[in-house]
Amino acid sequence: MTTHPAEAGRAEHYAEFYGLRQLPGPEVLVVLGNCQSEALRQLIASDPGDSGIPPTVRVPPVFELTERDLPHLLRVLASTSMLVAQPVRAGYRGMPLGTDQLAARLPSRSTVVRIPVLYDSALFPWMVTIRHPARPEQDPPVVPYHDLRTLAEAATELDGGPRAADQPAAVRLPLAPERIRQLAEQSLGRMLARERAHGTVAFAERLRDVTVPAFHTINHPANQVLALLAAVVRSQLGADPAVVLPERTLLGEVLAPLEPQVLAALGLEGPPRTGWTVGGVQVSEAEVRAAQLEWYRMNPEVVEAGVDRHRQLMADLGLGA
Incomplete structure (x- = not known):
């Protein structure tokens, strides 16, 4: 079976998410949301020597996730000790991707930080x-x-x-x-x-x-x-x-x-x-x-x-x- 180059490139970009590489630790931090989430992940983890933050995993933005991605997401969540998430409604796009639904799949002692979607028209009122x-x-x-x-x-x-x-x-x-x-x-x-x-x-x-x-x-x-x-x-x-x-x-x-x-x-x-x-x-x-x-x-x-x-x-x- 031949893999399309775009699919191969996406899989490599999210290699830990798709299991092509091992997760970076037994406990990880995940930032989940829209296009802002990956930038925030990088900044939250910007000090690699910080022992207060577990290693992070790059995951696709929620609007790109498909049914085929759900097993990979659940596998990552099973090792997630810290979830930083924007509000996502239950049943988003017909899948169990709501913030509360995902939080329920975390280990019992995990921490969840809910963050706002940053959207501001002050500079561009039109x-x-x-x-x-x-x-x-x-x-x-x-x-x-x-x-x-x-x-x-x-x-x-x-x-x-x-x-x-x-x-x-x-x-x-x-x-x-x-x-x-x-x-x-x-x-x-x-x-x-x-x-x-x-x-x-x-x-x-x-x-x-x-x-x-x-x-x-x-x-x-x-x-x-x-x-x-x-x-x-x-x-x-x-x-x-x-x-x-x-x-x-x-x-x-x-x-x-x-x-x-x-x-x-x-x-x-x-x-x-x-x-x-x-x-x-x-x-x-x-x-x-x-x-x-x-x-x-x-x-x-x-x-x-x-x-x-x-x-x-x-x-x-x-x-x-």
Whole structure:
């Protein structure tokens, strides 16, 4: 039987998880959640000489796990003395991957630290995620994020209005500083509410002390933010909270534009970004807008779903739809 190269590469990447290599110790630490979990694992385990933290195992993010992965996950959990987990609902994707379901499979003396999903729109008040009604796994072109300013232009066209201009304005949506700060507070409030609802460690308030741009996109925190959460987790586990930051950007595959009006309103240090960076390649905002406008024209059902879901936020931004 021939193994596809991509499958072989994935198996090697998660070699301990798939049993290609032995687990690094009789007791291990596992971080389970979305795309943020692997970066957090690296930071939690950033001091290899720390005896307070057991060796860690790299596991796939929960949204990549399949039925075939369950025996491997259960084998790893049987040796897990410390589980750090984001909230996952019971029966996620038809499998027993809920946080409580997985915690029940741990050895009796294991420690569980529940951490929040880091999601903040303060720097990008118009950036959202939208699922295609028929193909929820499909992202828009160029970047996997939607811009409500572009969505509003597409909605205007769909309603019979004028076609969007070929080039965007230099400042696509001027906002008063007070409105930018208000929207940032609303985003923080949503994070606080999620922490309370899911019983995670308290973290969101710490973002008030971050003086540089805290996120690369709405769901990809900067190294400084990841390090803050890793320090909180280490403290919860009874270890020294000190974290060693790497020189590389951990979640830097996609970097969104940073507008001067937003940075100034929030009092943040650091230069603005005029365009996107995707996989290390510079992509102009105009290019992303043009590609996504054309995609919306071919997928009007996404426009309707997006407007329906984000109608209130669009109104708060002054975007007609």
